[in-house]
Amino acid sequence: xxxxxxxxxxxxxxxxxxxxxxxxxxxxxxxxxxxxxxxxxxxxxxxxxxxxxxxxxxxxxxxxxxxxxxxxxxxxxxxxxxxxxxxxxxxxxxxxxxxxxxxxxxxxxxxx
Amino acid sequence: xxxxxxxxxxxxxxxxxxxxxxxxxxxxxxxxxxxxxxxxxxxxxxxxxxxxxxxxxxxxxxxxxxxxxxxxxxxxxxxxxxxxxxxxxxxxxxxxxxxxxxxxxxxxxxxx
Numbered sequence: 001x002x003x004x005x006x007x008x009x010x011x012x013x014x015x016x017x018x019x020x021x022x023x024x025x026x027x028x029x030x031x032x033x034x035x036x037x038x039x040x041x042x043x044x045x046x047x048x049x050x051x052x053x054x055x056x057x058x059x060x061x062x063x064x065x066x067x068x069x070x071x072x073x074x075x076x077x078x079x080x081x082x083x084x085x086x087x088x089x090x091x092x093x094x095x096x097x098x099x100x101x102x103x104x105x106x107x108x109x110x111x112x
Numbered sequence: 113x114x115x116x117x118x119x120x121x122x123x124x125x126x127x128x129x130x131x132x133x134x135x136x137x138x139x140x141x142x143x144x145x146x147x148x149x150x151x152x153x154x155x156x157x158x159x160x161x162x163x164x165x166x167x168x169x170x171x172x173x174x175x176x177x178x179x180x181x182x183x184x185x186x187x188x189x190x191x192x193x194x195x196x197x198x199x200x201x202x203x204x205x206x207x208x209x210x211x212x213x214x215x216x217x218x219x220x221x222x223x224x
Contacts, residue, residue, distance in 0.1 A: 004154075033212050042116075042202050042215030043155070088154060099170060100145075100213065102154040 003027060004089055004103035012109040016078055021106040023089035024071040030092055032072050033100070034063055037086040079110045113138050116216035118203050124222045125193040133188040133219050135203030143206045144186040145170075145213065146178065148199040155202065161186055193223045 005024045013019055023032065031050040035043035047056050049065035049072060056063045060083075062075040076083055086107050090100045119134045137144065142163050147155040147170075157170030161180040175197060177189040186205075190197060200220050204213040 040218075042204070042218055043213075044215070045212035048212050099157055099160060101157075101171075102147075104152075104154040 003101050004091060006087075006089060006103040006106050008106060009104070010107050010109075012111060013079060015080060015110055015112050018075070018077050019079055019108070020073055020075045021087055021108070022071065022073050023103055025091070026070065027091075028069050030069075032065055032069075033090045034072070034074055035088045035090065035102075037088060037105075038084075043086075043088055079108075081110045081112050084108060084110050115139065116203055116205055116214050118201075118216035118219050120219060121217065122220045124224060125190075126224060127193060127195065129193050130189070130191050131193070131221075133190070133201055133203075133221075135186045135188065135216060136184050137186075137203075137205040137214070138184065139205060139207075139214065140183060141205035141207050141214070142183070143208065143213075144180065145204045145206075146176070146186070146188045147202045147204065148172065148197075149202060149218075150199050158188065158201075190221075195223050197221065198223045 007022050033048045034046045037043040047063045052069045053067045054065045060077045064073050086105045088102050088105045090102045116137045145160040146158040149155050156172045158176050159178040161167045164180050164183050167178050180186050200218045202218045203216045206213040
């Protein structure tokens with residue numbers, strides 16, 4: 001079973017539109033991270049959320065951690081072609097180890 | 113700071129050959145990780161290290177070995193390469209995993 005489910009798997013929208021992608025699990029996490037990966041490159045950390053209900057903003061990107069710390073969403077306002085990429089969520093388990101588990105990602109394409 | 117550097121960028125191996133993927137970080141991070149990313153998939157943890165002299169298995173360690181003789185370097189060794197090891201390999205480092213990981217540019221490996 002997949003620890004982290006990301007949806008949708010693929011998303012293609014026009015420039016200027018808004019979108020939301022999701023990261024869901026049945027497990028509780030101490031923190032959750034979002035990364036963006038562009039073709040041919042390694043993932044780049046966007047944000048870390050640690051508190052249930054926490055909302056963080058990074059320019060046009062808004063990240064929310066669910067109240068129960070089992071899920072998260074990423075909302076992009078007025079999408080731009082530069083937002084194109086693979087968006088990955090990742091979590092550290094509550095079991096005291098330091099390993100990250102990644103979701104399978106949402107591949108986002110913004111059409112100019 | 114160069115961040116996390118990986119060599120080589122590309123490599124083609126024949127079945128049964130061996131090779132070492134190099135990874136170096138100059139951020140004085142304690143934690144280092146090796147992941148593989150298969151097409152359409154997220155990242156799977158191969159091995160990780162919490163400090164010089166300490167390594168531990170991740171989710172998919174079979175067919176690989178690592179060592180951590182210094183804080184900066186974390187090489188990944190493939191013995192007896194198999195087609196199933198065709199993938200993109202990413203090295204990452206962090207001060208602690210809860211604060212996010214910094215990734216290298218990746219090594220694209222093909223085993224024929």
